[in-house]
Amino acid sequence: MRQSKLFGRTLREAPAEAQTPGHRLMLRSAIAKPLAAGLYTWLPLGFRVQKKIEQIIREEQNRIGAQEMEMPVLTPAETWKQTGRWDALEPITFRTKDHNGREFMVSYTHEEFVHLHAMQELQSYKQMPQIVYHFQSKGRDEARPRAGLLRVREFVMKDAYSFDVDQAGLEKSYAAEHAAYVRTFERMGLDAISVESDTGAMGGDIAHEFQVLTEVGEDRVVICTNCDYRANMERASRSARQDGFVVAENAAAPSEIPTPGATSIEQLAASLTQPPAAFLKTLLLRDTKGTVVAVVLPGDRDVNEAKLRKILGTSDVKFANAADFVAAGGVPGFIGPVGLKVRTLVDRSVDGRAYIAGANKKDLHLRDVVSGRDFKGESIDAHDVREGDFCPKCGTGTLEIKRGVEVGNIFAYGTYYSDKMNATFLAEDGTRQPFVGGSYGIGVGRAVQTIIETHHDDKGIVWPPQVAPYQVHLLALPVNDDPVRSKAEGLLAELEHRGVEVLYDDRDESAGVKFADADLLGIPLRVTVSKRNLKENAAELKLRSASESELVPLDEAGERIAETVASWPR
């Protein structure tokens, strides 16, 4: 490819709106450009990277026996309504109507639709296990598209779907996809770790995210310093040894203390000169169906909403309203678990000590409130995890919290969809049984930018060879010198004949501009044919990832370059 004809122009400066190093480099190197907030076009260089990433994903899916297909972007509302996701996904999706008023969603994901096909195509247990996948554009109405391709409103996702006859089969398919994901990210040069995650809108119970740890990530990942425990913040837990280790002996009966105007833990801690952990925090909350619960936590802990939503089986949790407080017998700002007339959930971090808690009377709290003695509730795990907590797996390591970009996620949802859609197959025993399934996603564009975020220096991108837009960047300096151009184009022809992918900088630009652009574009091997090198009948070879260059005799250059390229991982 001649760079003079490349559709895509390098920029000296990134546009002011670029938010991260990868975002800046992506725009400067004309990998992708926005048409509107969160809507990106792959320019030819970026398109090549995207296709290489797709191909790695495809090969690893095919290796585990998955079959490629393609479902449409527009998906009919009726099917989404069968599983209740038409309404649940409303806030984050794009919808459209045809001229007859029939509604469609710009596909967010395809669980419902692949189940429709499975019902038609998979009649018998003999046809399973099955995994199918496609690469298809997804729409997400993100309120805040962010940092280029990291959070967009349209992106191509590889989504795979497994169908098994039972839970054991699902576990095998899930493990096969997990292993495929490990290989996939490794091959594309991403150091992704798998972490336990919340299942969110996908349903089911088991899920993992693949996270690449980087400061530009917006997810928080909890990692044990001692063992292999890793979880998303929305799922993370801590060791039970931190819970229930204080027991109040012979505590007095609860007694009122005046706390005029002190409606927050901070105010109470200050006015009573006690640490936040000496208090109980009581939250009165309501789910999407209007059911009200009280959640009791130590004063120094916050509720983890994702964990709580899962416990309550709801998609959203809000603060209760004034009428809810009246019905429960609580007073806003002075609510406490003693005497409360509502379902009460007690976080397991609440131990046996004598706490200070709201008295359910204005301007009053109670001292000497003991859980189990003065109030009772269901024990739950709904507190947030903090840096330094003990690991729930090994019990001895402490937890660190890091930022990460989620580059893939996998869900074992079981019969979540097949139950709702009555999607069944003929089992070996002659009965009809629901498909047991999982889904497995990778966003292609986010992977591309995460590679840039984690593979660059201050001059530009440093592509891992296996996903670079071209393998070799051939520079002619200057291009209007006949011997230089002639030798450079001879080498170009030889390399292309050998199957090497070459971007040939044939522009009439200075050496400074060309070297700077080569560093910016980050193609793994730079080859310079220049007037100076020609005096020694040599070409200069320099790996983008190395600081040293090497002069190679011109008549050996083609072979040396081809050998170098062949030695790279695929």
Next chain:
Amino acid sequence: MRQSKLFGRTLREAPAEAQTPGHRLMLRSAIAKPLAAGLYTWLPLGFRVQKKIEQIIREEQNRIGAQEMEMPVLTPAETWKQTGRWDALEPITFRTKDHNGREFMVSYTHEEFVHLHAMQELQSYKQMPQIVYHFQSKGRDEARPRAGLLRVREFVMKDAYSFDVDQAGLEKSYAAEHAAYVRTFERMGLDAISVESDTGAMGGDIAHEFQVLTEVGEDRVVICTNCDYRANMERASRSARQDGFVVAENAAAPSEIPTPGATSIEQLAASLTQPPAAFLKTLLLRDTKGTVVAVVLPGDRDVNEAKLRKILGTSDVKFANAADFVAAGGVPGFIGPVGLKVRTLVDRSVDGRAYIAGANKKDLHLRDVVSGRDFKGESIDAHDVREGDFCPKCGTGTLEIKRGVEVGNIFAYGTYYSDKMNATFLAEDGTRQPFVGGSYGIGVGRAVQTIIETHHDDKGIVWPPQVAPYQVHLLALPVNDDPVRSKAEGLLAELEHRGVEVLYDDRDESAGVKFADADLLGIPLRVTVSKRNLKENAAELKLRSASESELVPLDEAGERIAETVASWPR
């Protein structure tokens, strides 16, 4: 690929709604299945065909130097509004709004957006000529999706866009794409002819469609029996030698004849016992802006709306309303060109004879109406073309009208978009000049089904080898016979090692079912390893397109099959 695990089940009978032979075969062979009217999923077999077609298109685009990229599906309204197509395309497109009320179109085509990119990436005349292309899903809110993949509401199109510095450059790019299209369709086994066509919603003046002639097509193509003239009905013309060959000499002045209640040419012809060609047909019409015109044609000809829309520069033409008739001085049913107070367009088929025309008075017509003497108007070409008309190119051949499927279209629109969008580049003379462009589309799904429509027999599909889902269909009969299975799987391994694409029918089904499915799926070479053939230590080879089969010694079969496959066109 083992057929027992194929996601996609053959059907003995097509669903009742299937409308054409190709539609029936496409559904029966699990190439694609609908999720809703006009929304199709490629199942794995069809996905492979689609990818092969994409690859042929890609190779031929790359051969002419086009660069692949990818623009998004969702496109912002603001840009469409710059060219006026936000409103113009409303009836046929899907729109959506984000949660902030910003509007987007599910992309119908990408001229506007590729111009936005060109403005950023192409600064100078030195960067041209340029052609970029992408494969991307398009939405079309077709009121009547039809015949499977022939007319759908979402499909992947390859759309290419050329950018040149001037009209001469555009003509070269257009010619290069035209040649690429000829090769593309030939390689995929389609006998497509290029025909002159109307530019419709794309703007500009020059356009061609690639049409495959078949009875299932819904387009009508006009073809000369003598020369190479070929045009779409919307564009077709006829020889001028048919026009103006009758001249009324010494015709009397127009005089009224009573024609009570005779408001149509048919009624007049019957009551006055004259042929329809003896009358003038006068139509009072209004365009989208409310401008009213009268169009005068011979009584035996209809107006060609596409040609008229182009003449008027409007996207739609409707019959005038009662107030328009009053303003023009016409009477509905008795309108005629004499004395009409409105812009009058006279089709060039109207000759110098003395016609009978409406008198613009109720229940009256005029006889002896001579064009040019009794009324005047602008001469236009807006009549329809009929079978048997003389060719406008050679003048001697007669025209035939055939049905066709449009599998591709190309448009040379020039500065239609760059003028409206102020999309300019720095020209060699230092001035800023508008890009001169064209666009070039192929619908992938329609190509797949058109191949089926034109390549089948009564038993099933007969794929051209270069686009077949697999090259070889290997049948084990019966699969539960150990020697048969062992020999078949040995041959399978050898063929896959040789790079041959094999679908291996390992299902526990009868010979009848397997042979019928092989004929239905239409894979070019069927190879049968059976108990009977094993007695002769042979495999049976049969081309789907041939009636004879051949026994080949088992130990030579792998090589023979690989040679056969290698001999096929790519």
